[in-house]
Amino acid sequence: MLRNPKRLYPVMAALTACYVVATLLFVPSTSTLNALNISRDKAYAIIITFDLLMTILWSVAAYGLVQLVTYWRTIRHTKDGEGIKYLTLGLGLIAFRMPITSIIAAIFGNMFITHPSLTSTAVIFNNYLSVIVAVAGFSLIGFGSEKLVNLTSKRPHKFVTFGLPLLALALVTAYTFMAIGRGGYQVPPPKSRASFYLPGWLIVSTIIVPYAYAWYRALTATYNLRAYSLGVKCVVYRESLQWMSRGIGMVVVNSIILQLIGARGGQLNKLRLAPLLFMGVFLICSISAGYGMIAYGAKKLKRIEEV
Amino acid sequence: MPTACYRQLINATSELLGPASQRFIDRQIRNHLSIEPSDLTKADLKKLIQWLRLSVGVLTDDEALLYNYDLTLKKLCDEDKS
Incomplete structure (x- = not known):
């Protein structure tokens, strides 16, 4: 990815194509649709709408990554090059996790009535993949942001030392309540699927605790990037950098929100369709906007290195 | 050096x-200028400053910023003359 960034386009295009085919081939069975109280026509309308939105999201994500990698290749031998490299790797992991887990969910996620064992395996796999990518991705982003902020004379505000751990703790508490506080996490409720298919102690030790670490790293990284972009005392460079740091912040925050919602994944179908769709569209648009801002900022920074 | x-x-x-x-x-x-940065002399400054003005003009359209940068470069040139 780092040597030839344009290879990202065909890879993302292939994943997107697989996702679209999977959603159209593996439409929920009639019994599942009846359980969800959705007509077949409505199901197709929702599927096609989300296929289009996901295609847009992953295209923008790929474009943003390519711009970021291209910028990194321009400055890779400089002081800020290493920080940008780790940011890029972390964002790449987060971007590519989305289509992979979506493909698996599209194929196996709706088989909870006809083939429950396949659904449970897919749910467990997706949950652990999400955790691993969150820990690895946010760690890389955090590491990159630390390298960048250390280039400035900015020292962390007291808020970082006390406030961010508390915020991460609050998010983890909310996640814990959503994940295991209301049942339906190990044994699927009637006409639905479980959120984890795992016992509570295993969810806490192998999913919630790693998420706590990942989200703390993510929140710290967002703060560090903001501090770095404000710490550079130069107008043109700072303006371009702020676009990139805002974009990374949006991607990070919306990824955390997605993970929080995923804690109730199995029971989301009990919500009314309209708010569910609205939430999905809003999150997809937010993450797309984040990657779009990253692309815009990276392009402006690259221009400074080329003129 | x-x-x-x-x-x-x-x-x-x-x-x-x-x-x-x-x-x-x-x-x-x-x-x-087709020279190495370490070989830059005061004689090269005037020609270089013209290129700097053009290049920075491509990166930003903030008139106030460009004006101030231009003033700073002129000052450098004038310091050289004096």
Whole structure:
């Protein structure tokens, strides 16, 4: 990815194509649709709408990554090059996790009535993949942001030392309540699927605790990037950098929100369709906007290195 | 060994381009004067400053910023003359 960034386009295009085919081939069975109280026509309308939105999201994500990698290749031998490299790797992991887990969910996620064992395996796999990518991705982003902020004379505000751990703790508490506080996490409720298919102690030790670490790293990284972009005392460079740091912040925050919602994944179908769709569209648009801002900022920074 | 006028140029440009200023100045010197940055002399300054004005003009359309940068470069040139 780092040597030839344009290879990202065909890879993302292939994943997107697989996702679209999977959603159209593996439409929920009639019994599942009846359980969800959705007509077949409505199901197709929702599927096609989300296929289009996901295609847009992953295209923008790929474009943003390519711009970021291209910028990194321009400055890779400089002081800020290493920080940008780790940011890029972390964002790449987060971007590519989305289509992979979506493909698996599209194929196996709706088989909870006809083939429950396949659904449970897919749910467990997706949950652990999400955790691993969150820990690895946010760690890389955090590491990159630390390298960048250390280039400035900015020292962390007291808020970082006390406030961010508390915020991460609050998010983890909310996640814990959503994940295991209301049942339906190990044994699927009637006409639905479980959120984890795992016992509570295993969810806490192998999913919630790693998420706590990942989200703390993510929140710290967002703060560090903001501090770095404000710490550079130069107008043109700072303006371009702020676009990139805002974009990374949006991607990070919306990824955390997605993970929080995923804690109730199995029971989301009990919500009314309209708010569910609205939430999905809003999150997809937010993450797309984040990657779009990253692309815009990276392009402006690259221009400074080329003129 | 970087010359005094080279260091002055980088200081002036770092107000706009920060960490990228040295790379920017080096590129302008190599591309437009066909010399190494360490060989920059006061005689090359006037020609280089014209290119710097043009290049920074491509990166931003903030008139006030460009005007101030132009003033700073003129001052460097005038210091050289005096």
